Amino acid sequence: MPSVPVSSMRTALITILTSLLLFACTGEQQEERTFTAERRQLGHTADRIETNLDAIRREASQLAEAVLQAKKNWQGPPDAETVSRYRLDESGVFYKHVKNGNSSLWVSGHAPLNDRVKNAVFWSEGAEDALQEACRSHRAVVQAYFNSADSLNRIYPPFDSLALFPAGVDITTFNFYYLADRQHNPERNAVWVPKPYVDPAGRGWMISAIAPVYENDTLLGVVGLDVTIRTLAERFLTGADLDTILVDHNGVVIAGREELLSLLCLPPLQDFKYFDSVRQDTFRTEDYNLRKSRCRNIRSATLPLLEGTSRMESTRTKGRKTIFLSEQIEGLDWTLIRVIQPDGREVS
Template identity: 35%
Template sequence: MKTRTLFIFFLMLVLVQCGPSENKNNSEAAFQMKAFITLLEYDLKLLELEIESLGREVQRKFRENKGSAPQQYLHGKPIKRGVHNNAGMDDPDACTVYISELAEEGTELKELLSATGSLDELFRGIIGQHEMVSQVYFNSKQQVNKLYPPYDALAMVETNLDVTSFNFYYLGDEKNNPERETLWVDEIYIDPVGRGWMISLIHPVYIDDALKMVLGFDITLNTIIDNYLSKFDNNFVIVDATGTLVAGKTKAIESLSLPPLKNHTYTQTITSDTFRKEEFNLFRSKSREVRKMASKVILGNESEYTLTDYGLQVRITAERMNILDWVLLDLAF
């Protein structure tokens, strides 16, 4: 935390020395936008380093476990298809482990559970250290999900769920990520275990050239709104590369003729990827002028645009982010 505090101090000092320039309004907007993006991406980069470190630790545990007889128990219970430590009922400090009915009983499954049985403390430590991260987990081809904090898997997950059918697994697999890189899943989707709209950071873990699992960190959009957007007075709006709304201030969202953002709640279990609906996409805004603006800014890479719509004139400044494929818009009324 001390390192981050010093970084923020020097960032603000440098940015203050950079302005103002000829155009005071444009300079101030650019100042605030660069500060927002720099602060957010500083934390995102820390998470990339953290998940890569976790991946190396998982590899170490597999190497240590190699050649030993697989344990037949998980938290004192026989290995079986189903859920262990549901919603922390057995141990609030332990992960929930979900084993789908699609899992094939055998040595590979037992080795996976044996090698990852002691990951609970590491997962818990990451949650405690990084305020941005709401969940730490892995998903495997053996149809196992291990996640902290524990959740009510019996109520939220089908017993025969295919964990490899979700973007937080398949985007990191051999076919979609042959370079075996750490990736951001920056298209907004609904968390299957009930935490609302989010993005994910994923990292594939290979053992002896075989994909053993895909690690994941989840970040809820509420976290981005509370920890970053709310710290600035600007009317910021974030959209992804497709023009879909990620997050933003209420007044700014309304001026783009988009419906108000609400955190999605649901009672039914999710069985596949569920992304933000088309009604939150700038290219499908009710306003022709907003659709034109989206084309100029997102597709044409224009950094400034004046939106005149419904008798309201709004000066829009755009800045592309580096780590995530997002565009930050600053709306000045």
């Protein structure tokens, strides 16, 4: 068997090593280009969410102004037709019993039903157009409302509030009211209730943009615009963003596909609706907190993303390399996290 010159073997070895190196470099460059594109897409999605939610927050400010203007414009007393739309239930609830397509009205009876409260029922009718316009102007807004300091609730679209809300409830004890009060919001700005809660009207998990309504230095009440988490997911976590989860400031997953949650060692997200009257705030369970994931490596990889000290981390999940990219949604102190498995573009 003829011998192979050492120089030829060296040349062949160098060629092979060079090819492998070039292949590796090309692969790394391709992967880096992919991550750059993913980062760009994730940043674009974060900007879209931020812009959309900021517009809704500003709409809440305008609604608060409209409610105050309705009070200023009211020249009572109400006529007989207006008065006939409302009645007092045996439970002590004062409510609108006429269904005419406009907002529902319900007063819990927590405060005495005096002339001031009744007048608020009548003058708040003047905010009807503003309530409806807020829902029409923003696809993500599912309902608009005014809650008074006397536990009056005017809400659009209308629903059977008498059947759903319990008599005597104090609306001011709910987060969608007190987070806008003098103590929690001394600047009197429109703010978000960033922690998802269960809607007392039965629409599931949601967040609210709320704004106080002041007459001089008196807090008349709080307006709110509600956005369901389902709506956010359907609008923003589709297509190129399908492998993205939305996480609140505490690390609790707000929205994301079941496959992603399984990969993160979290249980499937369950939607929630009330089947009984609500009497207190209900928040997402800590079972969905990334900081408390059942898998230690998931906790370690996602913690820097949640704390904002890193925008890219990696680990191995179910035997596969997994990359996490993140972007902040500043207005709500939320985090978008993209889940990528380079050896398979889609997360299975």
